[in-house]
Amino acid sequence: MRVLTVLGNRPQSVKAAAVSRVLRARHEEVLVHTGQHFDDELSTIFERELGVPRPEIQLGLGGGTNTEQTAKQLAALGPLVAEQRPDVVLVYGDTNSTLTGGIAAAQAGIPVAHVEAGMRSWDWAMPEEQNRVLTDALSDLLLVPSRTAEDNLKREHPRGRIMYVGDVMVDVADLFRPRARENVAALERAGVRPGEFVVCTTHRAANVDDPARLRLLVDLLLAVPYPVVLPLHPRTRARLTAAGWLDELAGGVILSPPLGYLDFTALLVHAHAALTDSGGVQKEAFLARTRCVTLRDTTEWVETVDSGWNVLVDLDAARAIEALDRPLPGEHPQPYGDGHAAERVVDALDLLP
Ligand code: UDP
Numbered sequence: 001m002r003v004l005t006v007l008g009n010r011p012q013s014v015k016a017a018a019v020s021r022v023l024r025a026r027h028e029e030v031l032v033h034t035g036q037h038f039d040d041e042l043s044t045i046f047e048r049e050l051g052v053p054r055p056e057i058q059l060g061l062g063g064g065t066n067t068e069q070t071a072k073q074l075a076a077l078g079p080l081v082a083e084q085r086p087d088v089v090l091v092y093g094d095t096n097s098t099l100t101g102g103i104a105a106a107q108a109g110i111p112v113a114h115v116e117a118g119m120r121s122w123d124w125a126m127p128e129e130q131n132r133v134l135t136d137a138l139s140d141l142l143l144v145p146s147r148t149a150e151d152n153l154k155r156e157h158p159r160g161r162i163m164y165v166g167d168v169m170v171d172v173a174d175l176f177r178p179r180a181r182e183n184v185a186a187l188e189r190a191g192v193r194p195g196e197f198v199v200c201t202t203h204r205a206a207n208v209d210d211p212a213r214l215r216l217l218v219d220l221l222l223a224v225p226y227p228v229v230l231p232l233h234p235r236t237r238a239r240l241t242a243a244g245w246l247d248e249l250a251g252g253v254i255l256s257p258p259l260g261y262l263d264f265t266a267l268l269v270h271a272h273a274a275l276t277d278s279g280g281v282q283k284e285a286f287l288a289r290t291r292c293v294t295l296r297d298t299t300e301w302v303e304t305v306d307s308g309w310n311v312l313v314d315l316d317a318a319r320a321i322e323a324l325d326r327p328l329p330g331e332h333p334q335p336y337g338d339g340h341a342a343e344r345v346v347d348a349l350d351l352l353p
Contacts, residue, residue, distance in 0.1 A: 017046045223321060227254060
């Protein structure tokens, strides 16, 4: 089988890292990276440490608004799909590249397999939520990471076939966690000690694009009573620079460029807590048994909240600070599978006509 995988950003590279290794043992894969957000360091790390191939095709289509990105990607992916003639197009998660990969395939009459299908925040204003719902509608195989995602889809009666596979990010996290624990050099580089700092990521449009919300975010981060290590996403850096608040923030938190996966995971497993608006980081904190405080008022990863490992505080500084010091829950359930999701994803492809 010839599989065309479309990626566009960092978390999708993490997810593809789990699947590509297993996939290439059985099928032919062509990895296409749209360039929505290409992280060369992450790509190198995965290549070196997991044997994950670098994308065979780089479209280099970064920048622009969501609509511009979607238009540019579609214009490039249409001819590419026609030329490559894959048996299936594989997409991950909820980015513009997920949606455009799905549309390009569906319009060419090629089956679409969606990994991380069925996730819902029920916040239609989120560009990611629109991408999820639309991609699920286009997909022939809806590969869900959790029973909640499965239930969400069953209520929507999609055209495609729903299959529970578990979360492919668990596969990667399980593989990396032991090495991340030993990687104290990452903490030394940040100048922090195990258990005594907070690791933060933030880049959601809803938090950084509106200056009033961005100001709340800056004030919240400056109020945290722990050293905060913040590997700064390019979008957040651009918004802070435009608002003139980057230096002020740099005076109160430990800023760094985006980190490679192994260094970031080292910080996550050794942190007192994670403070984030990222979907992936909420889940990775949960898997690492690190308490998480989420800078949003909704989440797709509801199990992390229901089990007490994650608390949603939006940009309320007082609630965030209180949540950072809450005791850890006694129980740690496993709603996202057993670390063998990638094998199930590849098995599921055999079910396509
Ligand atoms: N990540 C990373 N380096 C960093 C910050 C995050 O490797 O400096 C990884 C993180 O471990 C997770 C993914 O990037 O696997 C999350 O990406 P992001 O927050 O961009 O996306 P989201 O999950 O919100 O879609």
